[in-house]
Amino acid sequence: MQYHTPPSFEEASRIAASASGTTRFLAGGTDVLVQLRSDLVTPDDLIDVKHIPGVKEIARQEDGGWRIGVAVAGAEMTEHPDLGRDWPGIVEGMDLIGSTQIQGRATLVGNLCNGSPAADGVPALVAAGASVTVTGPNGARDVAVADIPTGPGKTCLEKGEVISALNIPARGENGGDAYLRFIPRTEMDIAVVGCAVNLRVDGDTITEARVVLGAVAPTIRAVQACADALIGTTLDDAALEALDKAARAACEPIDDKRGTVEFRTDVAGVLARRAAKIAYARAKGEQS
Amino acid sequence: MVQVHLWSGLRPLVDGREVVEVEGETVGQLLDNLVKDYPGLKPAIDKGVSISVDGQIIPKSRGVKVKDSSEVFLLQRLYAG
Amino acid sequence: MALDGPKQDFKYIGTRPERPDGWDKVTGKARFGADFSMPGMLHGAILRSPHAHAKIIKIDATKALALKGVKAVVTRADFPEGLEGEDWNIQENVMAGEKALYDGHAVAAVAATSQLIARDALKLIEVEYEVLPHVTDVDKAMAEDAPVIREGAADYSVPEGMHPNVVRYMESGRGDLEKGFAEADLVIEESFTTEAAHQGYIEPHACVANLGADGKGDLWCCTQGHWFVRQMCTAVLGLEATQLRVTPSEIGGGFGGKTTVFIDPVALALSRKAGRPVKLVMSRSEVLRATGPTASASMDIKMGMTKEGKITAASGTFRMQGGAFPGAPVDVTTMLAFANYDIEHVHHVGYDVMTNRPKQAAYRAPGAPMGAFATESVLDELCRGLGLDPIETRLKNAVKEGTPATFGPKFPPVGLIETLEEARAHPNYSVKLGPNQGRGVASGYWMNWGGETSASVAIGDDGSVQVSIGTVDIGGSRASMALMAAEAFGIPYENVRVSIADTGSLGINEPTHGSRATFASGLAIIEASREATRKLCQRAADKWGIDADAVTWEDGCAKPSGPNAGEFDPLTIAEIAAEMGSTGGPISGHHESTPDGFGGSFGTHVVDVEVDPETGRTTILRYLVVQDAGKAIHPAYVEGQFQGGAVQGIGWTLNEEYIYGEDGRLQNPIFLDYRVPVASDLPMIDTVIVEVPNPGHPYGVRGVGETGITPPLPAIANAVRDAIGVRMKKLPLTPPRVLAAIKARD
């Protein structure tokens, strides 16, 4: 195994492009090192991105959006004074990952690129309309977070491509987001169902909404029917019921040791309702 | 003679008796005489049993004294956890 | 053994000093199993069967042996033949013979110069299997068409006509069930199941073995009992007992699962073959797949009660599987199922059944929690059906000194009633519950254990005391041992040092199991200390020129026993010790016995839960453990045992389970999916220590380690029943199961 510490994303991309065996980027390592130690994946080339300048920064952009470095750990996001005020759902999704120890290492980009349909950091990013900057042999391009995962453990990144930044849009007025997941315990578990809701209100009425479900299909799933159930409503009982129904209808889960099809479907509806209520209260400034 | 109470799984081995009488002043003598007087009990006793004397469970000690008036039960062999 | 009756007034006993091993453990200085290494040491790895049941046609290690760095490969052919009984079972379990009997069963092992090479070498060993039909469920394993795990494994007790997988049968009871049930105003009959749960110790099994061709060897390992390890390893390898010296490391939990061996004989065999020391450390998935969880159970219970709350009759059938070997703890399950209560008509039937699962190992009160789950659930239903309070009803039926136990003999002094009264008086029992909340009560029993014990004390030349015991310190027992020695010598706790001796340094000691260490090693230390103080008195008597009978030992000093003995200033232990070389030589004390006076411990738990009606998730809101400790030597560590038992019970009840796929392979061999409770799942566990002295111990001690896991399963299930209005009869109470029950109710 070769261990690399490239000084730039261009160099990281070059190493990855010319590597012949299994390649992994090393951010927090909380997936990569675990897979290595349990003999699941032993990379031939391990490319550590933490030595590239700027990867630890959380920067407010001119338009009010955010640029998050690819090595920013969960704890650094949670402790940031402003990020969580804009995007509490994104921060709480990331904060659910692992334990205090894991929070000191794990990154959002790692969570995304690991490609798990149950990744806790990703639904709120998709609901927020976030994108990533990808640096590759042919230069840099921006890709919607929603388009990165293509199946369990798979992403659309080509050989030699590395994510060089995470971009979160400006929050804007009267918006709120939230993420909830269901696990049997209180931590150290994989989401049986996850749900992020991001919405905007005008007075009491919801004007924009995105609802994203995790762990109920091969990839994280943005559900337009759920959004439609919310838009134009004041989140009354009828809207919640319609949301619940749309969320269940969008589920194509598997039956496994972590949950049955029936259970996952039921809980998707429950979490959608609960997350929508929190996001709505946040959008109205009634809850932080 | 000491009255020894048997658990019901043992009763078929001694013609259905719930209680058998044997001589003995110690746990060890009781066990030896049980095998001698009631050969049907041999496989069970060979496999290992515990005995209780006046409420105290004796997993092993053969030297514990027994009186004719003692309350004695044969118990399934016990293990520690 | 003649004892003077438990002592009551104490100076050190009952205080809460820091544990002597605490600093080393929190600073990382303590050495656990995997922390040991030796010059020239090789690393071992074990190849495990991917099949639940398969004939081993051929094992070819040629390619593995050709890999650079590989020094030895062993298979069953490297172990002696002709073993019988449990020795054979252990040998067969640590290295498969003709058949692989479960997913994870060891089939070969490698020793190499590095861990990585050893693991690579495993991939080069070619094993040809003929896959056989398998069975992992206890009820299916008893069915007529079930595949046979092994012919001829049944013992004398199994009636004719049963499936060969049924290897032991028990039946016990008394009275006339029909009459008893006829006297009842309400009779309830229900069936229950529990899944296998693993002990879940944090430290995986680890050892370093060094065995020469001359049959002399050393083994350093993580174990609850190194003499058991010595006995098992020497039997499995055909060695002479005392030629193998076993030294225990510090231990990161055992809970019964480290009273047997899994990797130690394999490491010894590799070492013997390679001619070098070999280290073997299990991974977590090896621990879950190939060490012993507890048994799983399928049970039918019938109980009757009068409207006043008197139990009139009870019967239970208990079917338990303990993996591919005899040994499911069904004897204890049957014996203790109804042991809390005074019942005239009672009957138990038990089956020990083999399946294609790992060989079960002891787990904290082995066998008792499953039975308690079923019987205390039915008792709760009876109370509900008749509108009775669960604690009052238990008090009405509770056993006390002189009550004939459901398993036969009359009880010696026991503390069930006291625990129920304390539970009833505790503020937790009267907290008002909100919506979706429920309260559950259950009691449980464990009879504890004595076991072979040998311990020594030796006086240092400054008057401090060295205690050597043979029971490893799992839950802070060094502190308790030091307190008992301090009490017996009348010297400060800090002046006592407790070491765990290796198998070469003391007589045989059974493991730290059966809740026996504080009881049995403690008793031995008190007796050994008394022997030493008699010698100290003799030295003082010699010095004063008086009779030893005229000297007493008090507060760390020899004193003339009365005015007639003469006028002498007391001699401190330090003063006598300073001169001991010239007054007759070193002073020590020793005691060995297999004490029988262990007293059982009853406990009562009260738990409040809240169940999310939309997801079926259960949160433990409050948890109270009340238990009889006889005498709490170190109350903080007694409370720790109570809390630990409750927490393991919470795990077993809510989320922990062995999940086998259709292919017979374990689906969840990692802590991610084998869900033990994490700290944030738990409230602070409240504790109340009841002290009903045990007449069989000089200070009144009862073991406390195991009882605590017996009531949680039913207590929590009863609380969930209270919250959701549905009786859950299958453990664990996972959210999908609870939600399905709620939906079926509505």
Ligand SMILES: Cc1cc2nc3c(=O)[nH]c(=O)nc-3n(C[C@H](O)[C@H](O)[C@H](O)COP(=O)(O)OP(=O)(O)OC[C@H]3O[C@@H](n4cnc5c(N)ncnc54)[C@H](O)[C@@H]3O)c2cc1C
């Ligand atoms: C104990 C424990 C608990 C956990 N709990 C949770 C949980 O609750 N929820 C959850 O969702 N996950 C959980 N995880 C998984 C893991 O912590 C997360 O997925 C984490 O976010 C991964 O981030 P990382 O920085 O550690 O990634 P790494 O392990 O460093 O990398 C993960 C993947 O991302 C790729 N990658 C990393 N950086 C880049 C880049 N810049 N460009 C392209 N590819 C890249 C790597 O090649 C690799 O495939 C847990 C893990 C552990 C060990």
